Amino acid sequence: xxxxxxxxxxxxxxxxxxxxxxxxxxxxxxxxxxxxxxxxxxxxxxxxxxxxxxxxxxxxxxxxxxxxxxxxxxxxxxxxxxxxxxxxxxxxxxxxxxxxxxxxxxxxxxxxxxxxxxxxxxxxxxxxxxxxxxxxxxxxxxxxxxxxxxxxxxxxxxxxxxxxxxxxxxxxxxxxxxxxxxxxxxxxxxxxxxxxxxxxxxxxxxxxxxxxxxxxxxxxxxxxxxxxxxxxxxxxxxxxxxxxxxxxxxxxxxxxxxxxxxxxxxxxxxxxxxxxxxxxxxxxxxxxxxxxxxxxxxxxxx
Amino acid sequence: xxxxxxxxxxxxxxxxxxxxxxxxxxxxxxxxxxxxxxxxxxxxxxxxxxxxxxxxxxxxxxxxxxxxxxxxxxxxxxxxxxxxxxxxxxxxxxxxxxxxxxxxxxxxxxxxxxxxxxxxxxxxxxxxxxxxxxxxxxxxxxxxxxxxxxxxxxxxxxxxxxxxxxxxxxxxxxxxxxxxxxxxxxxxxxxxxxxxxxxxxxxxxxxxxxxxxxxxxxxxxxxxxxxxxxxxxxxxxxxxxxxxxxxxxxxxxxxxxxxxxxxxxxxxxxxxxxxxxxxxxxxxxxxxxxxxxxxxxxxxxxxxxxxxxxxxxxxxxxxxxxxxxxxxxxxxxxxxxxxxxxxxxxxxxxxxxxxxxxxxxxxxxxxxxxxxxxxxxxxxxxxxxxxxxxxxxxxxxxxxxxxxxxxxxxxxxxxxxxxxxxxxxxxxxxxxxxxxxxxxxxxxxxxxxxxxxxxxxxxxxxxxxxxxxxxxxxxxxxxxxxxxxxxxxxxxxxxxxxxxxxxxxxxxxxxxxxxxxxxxxxxxxxxxxxxxxx
Numbered sequence: 063x064x065x066x067x068x069x070x071x072x073x074x075x076x077x078x079x080x081x082x083x084x085x086x087x088x089x090x091x092x093x094x095x096x097x098x099x100x101x102x103x104x105x106x107x108x109x110x111x112x113x114x115x116x117x118x119x120x121x122x123x124x125x126x127x128x129x130x131x132x133x134x135x136x137x138x139x140x141x142x143x144x145x146x147x148x149x150x151x152x153x154x155x156x157x158x159x160x161x162x163x164x165x166x167x168x169x170x171x172x173x174x175x176x177x178x179x180x181x182x183x184x185x186x187x188x189x190x191x192x193x194x195x196x197x198x199x200x201x202x203x204x205x206x207x208x209x210x211x212x213x214x215x216x217x218x219x220x221x222x223x224x225x226x227x228x229x230x231x232x233x234x235x236x237x238x239x240x241x242x243x244x245x246x247x248x249x250x251x252x253x254x255x256x257x258x259x260x261x262x263x264x265x266x267x268x269x270x271x272x273x274x275x276x277x278x279x280x281x282x283x284x285x286x287x288x289x290x291x292x293x294x295x296x297x298x299x300x301x302x303x304x305x306x307x308x309x310x311x312x313x314x315x316x317x318x319x320x321x322x323x324x325x326x327x328x329x330x331x332x333x334x335x336x337x338x339x340x341x342x343x344x345x346x347x348x349x350x351x352x353x354x355x356x357x358x359x360x361x362x363x364x
Numbered sequence: 365x366x367x368x369x370x371x372x373x374x375x376x377x378x379x380x381x382x383x384x385x386x387x388x389x390x391x392x393x394x395x396x397x398x399x400x401x402x403x404x405x406x407x408x409x410x411x412x413x414x415x416x417x418x419x420x421x422x423x424x425x426x427x428x429x430x431x432x433x434x435x436x437x438x439x440x441x442x443x444x445x446x447x448x449x450x451x452x453x454x455x456x457x458x459x460x461x462x463x464x465x466x467x468x469x470x471x472x473x474x475x476x477x478x479x480x481x482x483x484x485x486x487x488x489x490x491x492x493x494x495x496x497x498x499x500x501x502x503x504x505x506x507x508x509x510x511x512x513x514x515x516x517x518x519x520x521x522x523x524x525x526x527x528x529x530x531x532x533x534x535x536x537x538x539x540x541x542x543x544x545x546x547x548x549x550x551x552x553x554x555x556x557x558x559x560x561x562x563x564x565x566x567x568x569x570x571x572x573x574x575x576x577x578x579x580x581x582x583x584x585x586x587x588x589x590x591x592x593x594x595x596x597x598x599x600x601x602x603x604x605x606x607x608x609x610x611x612x613x614x615x616x617x618x619x620x621x622x623x624x625x626x627x628x629x630x631x632x633x634x635x636x637x638x639x640x641x642x643x644x645x646x647x648x649x650x651x652x653x654x655x656x657x658x659x660x661x662x663x664x665x666x667x668x669x670x671x672x673x674x675x676x677x678x679x680x681x682x683x684x685x686x687x688x689x690x691x692x693x694x695x696x697x698x699x700x701x702x703x704x705x706x707x708x709x710x711x712x713x714x715x716x717x718x719x720x721x722x723x724x725x726x727x728x729x730x731x732x733x734x735x736x737x738x739x740x741x742x743x744x745x746x747x748x749x750x751x752x753x754x755x756x757x758x759x760x761x762x763x764x765x766x767x768x769x770x771x772x773x774x775x776x777x778x779x780x781x782x783x784x785x786x787x788x789x790x791x792x793x794x795x796x797x798x799x800x801x802x803x804x805x806x807x808x809x810x811x812x813x814x815x816x817x818x819x820x821x822x823x824x825x826x827x828x829x830x831x832x833x834x835x836x837x838x839x840x841x842x843x844x845x846x847x848x849x850x851x852x853x854x855x856x857x858x859x860x861x862x863x864x865x866x867x868x869x870x871x872x873x874x875x876x877x878x879x880x881x882x883x884x885x886x887x888x889x890x891x892x893x894x895x896x897x898x
Contacts, residue, residue, distance in 0.1 A: 076893055080881050083889045087719055088879035158825050188768070195770045257826050350892050 083350035084341055093234070093355065097317025098337050105314045106337035110154045110205055112314070119313035121306060122331050124150070128208040130190050139190075140183060143208070144168075150212075151189060153198040154205040159253045161198030163189060164211060164226075176225070177252065212333070215298055215325040221245055221263075223288060225252030228322045228333055229265070229303060232343060232351065233311040235318075238304055239354050241265040242346045243272060243297065248287050261285065262346035263292050270300025276346050303330040310335065380873055383866045390863040400860060409636065410484040411601040412443075414662040417478075421471035421655045426451075428651040429465035430659075431597070431642035433481065438634055443482040449475040460643045471655070483601065483639050484668060490622045490632040496538045498590045506616060509592035515563035515645060516580050518587045522565060527588055538591065538617055542624070542632070545585050549578050549626035575611045575627045580645070582613045582626060592616035595645050596623065601637040603665045609641070609648050667852035703736055705858045706849040708868045710735055713845045715875055722882025725838040726754075726815045733808045735845035740803035743846050747839050749789060749804040750812075754835065757781050757816030758823065765820070778813040 084093075104111055113123045127149055128142055147168045153161040165181065167174040173181040181189075192198070193206040218227050225246030232239040242262050246252045249259030256262050261282070263275040275282050275292045284291055297303065307321045310332055320339025323330045344350050394400045417428060432455065435441045446453055451466035466477055502510070512518035530544050554572035562577030564584040573581070579595050586593040593615040600610050612625035623634040641648065651657045691701055710732030717723045717731075725731055738746025760781045764774050786805045793801035823831040848854060858864055886893060 080886060080889070080893045083881065083885070083892050085879070085881040085885045086722070087882065091877065091879050160825060192768070192770070197771050257830075344892060345889060348892065350889070 082352050083344055084352045084355065086341060088352075089341055090338075093318040094338055097235070098319075099315075102315045103337050105316060106319070106335045108154055109152065109156075109334055110207055112332075112335050113207075113209075115313055116310060116332055119309065121309055121313060122329065124212055124331055124333070125210040126207060127210065129154070129205050130194060130208070131203075131205040133191065133194065136187055136191060139208075140187075143183070143186065146208070148211045150207075150209050151186065151193070152207050152209070153193040154207055155199040155202065156193075156204070157199075159255055161189075161193055166211065212324045212326045212331055215327055217295070217298055218243075218325050221285065221290060221292060221295065222254070224248055224250075226254060226324055228254050228324050229297070229330075230339070230343065231304070231307040231321045231323065232339055233307055233319045233321055234355055234358050236308060236311050237358055238267060238307055239358075240343050240347055240351050241267055242343050245285070245292075247277070247285075249277075256340075256342055256346075261292065262342070264347040265297060267304070270297045270303075271295065272297070274346070274348055279345065298325060299329050306330045306332065376873070376877070380870055383870045383873075387863050387867040387870070391861050394861065408484065408668060410482055410666050410668040411637070411639075412480060412482050412664040412666055413599070413601065413639070414664075415479045416476065416660045416662055417466075417649075418474060418476050418658045418660075419471065419651070419655050420474040423470050423472040424652075424654045425467070425469050426471040426652055426655055427465060427467045428477065428649070428657065429463055430649045431646065432462045432464045432479070433483065433598075433639055433641050434460075434462050436640065437486075438488050439483055439485040439639060441481050441483060443480075445478075445480040447476075447478040447480075449477050451475070451477055461646070482666075482668075485601075485636050485639065487636040488623075488634050490620065492539045492542065492617055492622065492632055494537070494539045496618065498535065498538050498541065500590070502590075502592065506592045509594055509616060510587045510590065512584075512587075513645065515561065516584045516587070517563065517565050518584050520565055520584075522568060523584050523588050526568060527585060536589070541586070541589050541591065542615060542617075542622075545582060546624055546626060546631050549582055550629050553578060553626070555627055575625075578626050579611045579613045582624065586613075586615055594621070594643055596640055596643055597646055597648060598641045599639045599661060599663075601639055601663050601665075603663060605660050605662050607660055610638075612638075614643075702855050702859060703739065705862060705865075706855060707732060707736060708865055709854060709858070710845040710849045712868055712871060713848050714841060715872060717841045717844065719875055719878065720880075720882060722884030723837045723841060724834055725841050726818050726834060727811060730808075730811055730815055731838055731841040732845050732849070733811060734842050735849050737803075737807045738842065738846050739850055740800070740806050742800045743843065745798070745801045745804070746846070747842060749801065749807070750842070751835060751839065752789075753782060753785050753804075753807070753812055754816050754819050756785055757813065758819040758831075761816060761820040762823075765824075775813060775817065778816055779810060782809050782813045782816065 098106075105115055106112060110126075110129055113126060116123050127146060128139055130136065130139055146165075149165050151163045151165070156162070163181070163186075164176045165173045166176045171183075173186065175181060190206040190208075193204055196202045196204050198204065212226060214222070214226055221227060221243070222245040227243060227245045229241060229243050231241045242264050244254035244256060245261040245263060246254045247259055247261060251258065254260045259278060261275055261277045263272045265272050272293055272295045277286055283293055303323055303325070306323060310321050311319055314335055316335075316337055318337075318339075320336035322333045322336065324333050325331075415430065417430075419426065419428060428451075432444075433439060433441050448466055450471070451468045453464060453466055455462065455464045457463075464479060510518070517523065530548060531541070536544065552571060553567070555578075556572050556574050558574040558577070562573045562580070564577070564580040567573035567577035567581045576595075583593045583595060593613055596612050596614050598610055598612070599606075600608075610625075610627075612623060612627075612630070614621040614623050616622075622632050623638075624631060625634075625638075649657070649659055711729055714725070714729060714731055717725070718728075734746060734750050738750075741749060757778055761774070761778055764777060769777070786807065786809070789804050790802045793799065793804070819831050819835065822834060881889075
C-alpha cells in the first residue's frame with residue numbers, strides 16, 4: 063500500500079512536471095491557432111512575401127537578386143544570372159530545405175555549388191523550372207527565389223564548417239522565449255536540420271552563451287565531425303540578433319513564431335520565419351517553455 | 365497555471381448538448397419504447413465453408429457429385445455461392461439429402477470447382493425421458509431404420525451376445541439402453557484414425573475403430589434393441605483447411621432424431637461446430653473414374669449478428685433495418701452500408717492514435733480506408749499488400765526522380781504503377797488460389813499513390829529507417845482500425861443505433877479541445893519530465 067501511494071505521488075508530480083512542457087496539442091490549440099490567423103500564414107509560408115515584409119520594415123534579409131514565377135522569364139534571366147558569382151536558389155514555398163541550391167563560384171561559363179557540383183545554365187534553368195512547376199511544393203505553382211548567399215561569421219563558421227548554421231528564436235507576442243543554434247554536420251548533409259542529424263545547441267537568452275548541445279537526442283559537448291567544443295561559446299552580435307528577432311515579430315502579423323537567423327560577417331540576417339515552430343527546442347534547452355508562455359499571457363515581461 | 369487556451373464558448377457547449385441529447389433520446393426511445401434488446405447485439409459465430417474440388421482429365425466426359433447441407437433446427441445454411449469453372453451444376457434432392465453434381469462433356473487439363481455456403485449452427489442438447497420403454501410398435505416408414513444393411517450386421521449372433529453382456533436378460537428402457545451403448549463405445553473402444561470402411565462386426569471384434577466403424581456398431585446395437593437409428597455424415601467446423609469428414613449417429617426417440625457421437629463423447633447432444641451433410645451410409649464425393657480428383661474444405665470462422673436481433677428489428681416500426689431497405693432498393697447493400705457506418709469509427713481510432721498516443725502515420729485517414737479494404741482481403745493480406753505496393757511504388761518514384769519529371773505527370777505514372785501492381789497481384793492471387801488477396805484491387809488507388817509519394821519524400825529527407833518506422837506505425841494503426849471496424853458488436857450497434865454517429869462527433873469535438881500531452885511526448889520529453897527530482 064505504501065509503495066502504491068508513493069508511486070501515485072511520484073506519478074502526480076511527473077504529470078505536473080509534464081505541464082511545464084509544451085505538447086503538440088497545446089501548441090496548436092493554445093498558441094498557433096489563436097495567435098497565428100490562417101490568413102496570415104502566407105507571411106511565413108511564402109518566403110518571397112516574408113522577405114518583402116521584412117525589407118519594408120528595414121530589417122536585414124539576404125538581398126533578392128531575382129525572382130522567377132513564369133516560364134517566359136526563364137530565358138530572360140540568363141543575362142542577369144551570368145553576372146552573379148555566388149547565390150542561392152530556393153523555392154518560395156518549399157519546406158525542410160528541399161530544392162535549395164547554393165552556388166559559390168562561376169568559372170568558364172559554368173557555376174560551382176558548395177557541394178562541388180558543376181551547373182551549366184541549362185541545369186539551373188531546369189532546376190528553376192522544377193521549382194516553378196511545384197516539384198518542391200506539392201505540385202502547387204511556386205516562385206523561385208535567387209538571392210544573396212550569406213557568408214557566415216567566422217566564429218560560427220568554425221562551429222559549423224559543413225554548412226550554414228542558423229539560430230532559431232521562438233518569439234511569442236513580441237518576446238523572445240527560447241533560442242538555439244542549429245549546426246550542419248556531415249550526417250545532415252550540410253543542412254542545419256535536427257531531424258537529419260544536425261546538432262542543436264542551446265543558447266542562454268540573457269548572455270548569448272551556449273550551454274548544452276544535442277544530436278539525435280543525445281547530449282554532446284563537442285562537434286561530432288570536427289571535435290570543436292560547442293559549449294560556453296558566446297554568439298557574436300547577440301543583442302543585435304535578439305532585437306532583430308523582436309523587430310521581425312513586430313513586422314510579421316503572427317503572434318507565435320520561429321524566426322531563423324543566420325549570422326553573416328556584417329551581422330544577423332533573417333533567413334525565414336516559421337508559423338508552426340517545432341517543440342524539440344525544449345529538449346535542446348533542457349527545459350519546458352510553457353511557464354514562460356504563461357508568464358507572457360499574464361502580461362508580465364520575462 | 366494559465367494557458368493560452370480559451371475556455372470553450374457557449375456555442376461549443378450548446379453543440380455538444382444538442383448532439384448528446386439527439387444521441388441519447390433516440391437510443392432511449394429505441395431501447396425503452398421499441399424495446400430493442402442490447403444482449404441480442406452481441407454477435408454469434410458462423411462458418412464460411414468452401415468445398416474446393418480440383419479435377420484433371422484428358423478430354424473425356426466428367427461428372428462429380430457431393431452432398432450439400434440442408435437447414436435444420438440445429439443448422440442454418442445461407443449465402444450459397446458456386447464457382448463451377450467449365451462445369452454445369454445441378455442440385456437435386458434425394459430423400460433426406462441434397463446432392464450437387466457437376467458435369468462437363470469434355471474436360472482436359474486441371475480445373476477447380478468451388479462451392480461456398482455459410483453455416484450458423486446452434487449447440488443443441490436433448491433431454492431423454494427416463495423409464496420410457498422401447499416401443500414395440502413403430503410406423504412403417506421407420507422400419508428401414510431397424511433393418512440390417514451392408515456393414516451394419518444387425519442380426520449377427522455377436523451383436524446379440526454383446527447386448528446380452530451389456531444388459532443381461534432384462535430389456536432396458538430407452539434411456540438406459542442409449543446410455544449404456546454410448547458409454548460402452550466411448551470408453552471400451554480405442555479410437556483409430558482409419559480412413560477406410562470398417563463394418564460393425566469388425567469394430568466389435570477389434571474393440572477399436574474410427575468414427576465410421578463405431579457409428580455402424582452403434583446403429584447395429586440400437587437397431588437390434590428396436591430403436592430406429594441412422595448414420596449421419598458431416599464436417600467438424602474449425603478454422604482452417606481439412607479433408608477429414610466425420611460420422612455420427614441419430615436415434616429416433618418419441619418423434620425426434622437425437623444425435624450421438626462416441627468419438628468426441630456427445631450424448632444426446634450436438635455442438636455448434638458440427639455440420640450435417642447427409643444421412644445414411646454414403647460416400648461424400650463421387651466422380652467418374654477417368655479423372656484425378658482432389659478435394660479440400662476451407663473453413664473460415666466469422667462473427668454474425670444474432671438472428672433474434674435481426675428479427676426483433678424487422679418487427680418494430682421506425683427500425684434500423686427497414687431504414688436500410690430504402691438503400692437496398694437503389695442497389696446499396698446492407699454490407700456496404702455497414703462499411704460506410706464504420707468509417708467514422710475508424711477515423712476516431714486514428715484521431716486517438718494521432719492526438720492522444722501521438723503516433724505518426726502516412727496520411728490522416730489512410731489507415732481507416734486501408735482497414736476498410738482489408739475487410740475483403742483479410743488483415744494479414746491487407747497489410748502485406750499495402751506495404752508491398754507502397755515499397756514498390758516508392759522505388760519506382762525514386763527512379764522517376766532520377767529521370768527528373770514534373771510533378772503531375774510523375775504522379776500519374778505512380779498511379780498507373782499502383783494500378784498495374786494491383787492487377788498483377790490479383791492475377792497471381794487467383795492463379796495461386798489466394799482468393800482473399802485478389803480483393804486487393806478494392807484498395808483506394810489514388811491514396812496509395814500519394815502514400816508512396818510521401819514514403820519516397822520521407823525516405824529522401826529523413827532516411828529510409830524513418831520511412832520504415834512510419835510504415836510500421838501505419839500498419840499498427842491499420843490493425844487497430846481494422847479491429848474496431850470489423851468488430852461485429854460495433855457493426856450491430858451502429859446498424860441498430862446509427863444516431864451514435866452524433867456521439868462520434870461529440871467525442872471528436874471533445875478531443876478537438878484536448879490539450880494534454882500525447883503519450884509519445886512523455887517519452888520524447890522524458891529527460892525534462894522525469895529528470896532527477898530535486
